[in-house]
Amino acid sequence: MIRNSECKEFEIYYKDERFKLLAEKVLNKEYEVIEEYKNTERNYVAKIEIDSRFYVLKSPKAETVIPQRRLQTAFKKGEGLTSFINIDAAQKLGIDFFIEPLAVMVKRGVFLKESFILMDYIDGKKIETVEDIDVIMGMVQKIHEKGIYHGDLNTSNFIKTKEGIKIIDSQAKKEKFWHFKRGYDILTMKNDLLTISLGYEVEKKYRVKRDLGYVLGYFIKNFKKLSFVKKIREFKIKLRNKGWKV
Numbered sequence: 001m002i003r004n005s006e007c008k009e010f011e012i013y014y015k016d017e018r019f020k021l022l023a024e025k026v027l028n029k030e031y032e033v034i035e036e037y038k039n040t041e042r043n044y045v046a047k048i049e050i051d052s053r054f055y056v057l058k059s060p061k062a063e064t065v066i067p068q069r070r071l072q073t074a075f076k077k078g079e080g081l082t083s084f085i086n087i088d089a090a091q092k093l094g095i096d097f098f099i100e101p102l103a104v105m106v107k108r109g110v111f112l113k114e115s116f117i118l119m120d121y122i123d124g125k126k127i128e129t130v131e132d133i134d135v136i137m138g139m140v141q142k143i144h145e146k147g148i149y150h151g152d153l154n155t156s157n158f159i160k161t162k163e164g165i166k167i168i169d170s171q172a173k174k175e176k177f178w179h180f181k182r183g184y185d186i187l188t189m190k191n192d193l194l195t196i197s198l199g200y201e202v203e204k205k206y207r208v209k210r211d212l213g214y215v216l217g218y219f220i221k222n223f224k225k226l227s228f229v230k231k232i233r234e235f236k237i238k239l240r241n242k243g244w245k246v
Helices: 017-027 067-072 079-092 130-145 180-190 193-197 212-223 227-241
Strands: 003-007 010-014 032-039 044-050 053-059 103-108 112-120 158-161 164-167
Touching: 003 017, 010 017, 017 044, 017 103, 017 112, 079 103, 079 112, 130 158, 130 164, 130 180, 180 212
Parallel strands: none
Antiparallel strands: 003 010, 010 103, 032 044, 044 053, 053 112, 103 112, 158 164
């Protein structure tokens, strides 16, 4: 069961008392940064050390700095807490291959002000082979059967561990009525660089239900490939690099 407590204007969400104490140390800055994987205006991810153990600390800053994303937080829980709740629900359905947060720290008023996600540091390997992707597609089949989608389904968001392949960087959200998001998952995997380089035929391994949702996903995925859309996205990146919050 997910519990919560307060510390330094933050609400801490956790399951185990040990992880609440770790979260408090994070908020009190009682940790050492070992390596920063990403440090941008939109996202922060780092390997940290607390009491001689390694963890991963994430801060999805985009939802607090991009105006439209920030406005949405008036009605949403935020990426960290949403992921925690959804992965906990998936575990209760027997799906145990999402990497679950140890603790989530949220500071908010009307809108989300700041949030952190603390996770175990997983020592694993990259996905590399056709056999690895076969395992992934089996996992995707299972989560899709429960109505859960990944949201960014590519091989870089999976990791090989001693306990098997695990899913990383997913909010484990559900869709109830059609296969738009699940179809979009499959369409995204078809465009993954590793699946393309290995000649892996995604839809021969897993045939997603081709309903109206899938058709819409197919249209959007191909619309994004159009040259003028790519130019708009490139222009947005240039604006972001100049400090625009878009």
